[in-house]
Amino acid sequence: MTWHAHAIWQALLGGPGCPLLPSGPTSYLGNLKGKVAAQNALLIPGDERARELHPILGEDAALMEAAAVLHDVGYSPLIASTGFHPLDGARFLRDQEGLDERVVRLVAHHSYALLEAEERGLREEMESEFEVERPALVDALVFCDMTTTPDGGHTTSGERVDEIVGWYGPDTIAGRFIQRAAPEIHGAVQRVQGGLGAVQESAQPM
Numbered sequence: 566m567t568w569h570a571h572a573i574w575q576a577l578l579g580g581p582g583c584p585l586l587p588s589g590p591t592s593y594l595g596n597l598k599g600k601v602a603a604q605n606a607l608l609i610p611g612d613e614r615a616r617e618l619h620p621i622l623g624e625d626a627a628l629m630e631a632a633a634v635l636h637d638v639g640y641s642p643l644i645a646s647t648g649f650h651p652l653d654g655a656r657f658l659r660d661q662e663g664l665d666e667r668v669v670r671l672v673a674h675h676s677y678a679l680l681e682a683e684e685r686g687l688r689e690e691m692e693s694e695f696e697v698e699r700p701a702l703v704d705a706l707v708f709c710d711m712t713t714t715p716d717g718g719h720t721t722s723g724e725r726v727d728e729i730v731g732w733y734g735p736d737t738i739a740g741r742f743i744q745r746a747a748p749e750i751h752g753a754v755q756r757v758q759g760g761l762g763a764v765q766e767s768a769q770p771m
């Protein structure tokens with residue numbers, strides 16, 4: 566499944582002539598800061614973070630890697646329709662053969678997208694089309710998304726939220742959403758880090 570996810574990502578966002586590459590038109594992103602940030606974030610999908618979660622996800626680690634690679638494909642102008650990337654991405658992915666439906670649901674609801682859907686008047690549509698995945702997987706994708714910097718480095722969810730508010734401004738749809746979602750995001754990251762810590766501790770020799 567992981568290679569399949571990479572192939573889809575490559576086709577939508579990573580290939581030659583991709584509109585998100587620096588020379589492409591990016592007016593849908595609205596401003597220069599958003600443009601640069603999204604380009605960087607999308608060029609590095611963050612699957613490395615997902616691989617770190619193998620100790621707590623076990624056989625679902627590959628599923629998480631696919632979700633981490635694909636979570637932002639809805640930014641691609643090739644598939645964007647509503648302009649709300651979690652919904653556009655999930656609608657596209659549900660029609661792709663061979664992709665686990667849990668990946669589609671994770672993409673739809675990544676990083677508490679339902680709260681942003683509410684800001685955009687799309688909450689009902691989202692809820693009726695895509696179920697929320699089980700909490701451990703939701704948390705894991707929040708961790709992958711919100712502890713990775715736009716250039717692929719590691720960060721804290723606090724810094725990441727501040728960065729997003731800085732890009733978009735506090736009183737924009739994205740800015741309001743991320744401030745509302747922040748407590749949930751931090752909680753999810755803490756749960757994942759706690760789980761990883763517990764596994765490491767139990768692996769220590771007595």
Ligand SMILES: [Fe+2]
Pocket residue numbers: 636637650675
């Ligand atoms: Fe996203």
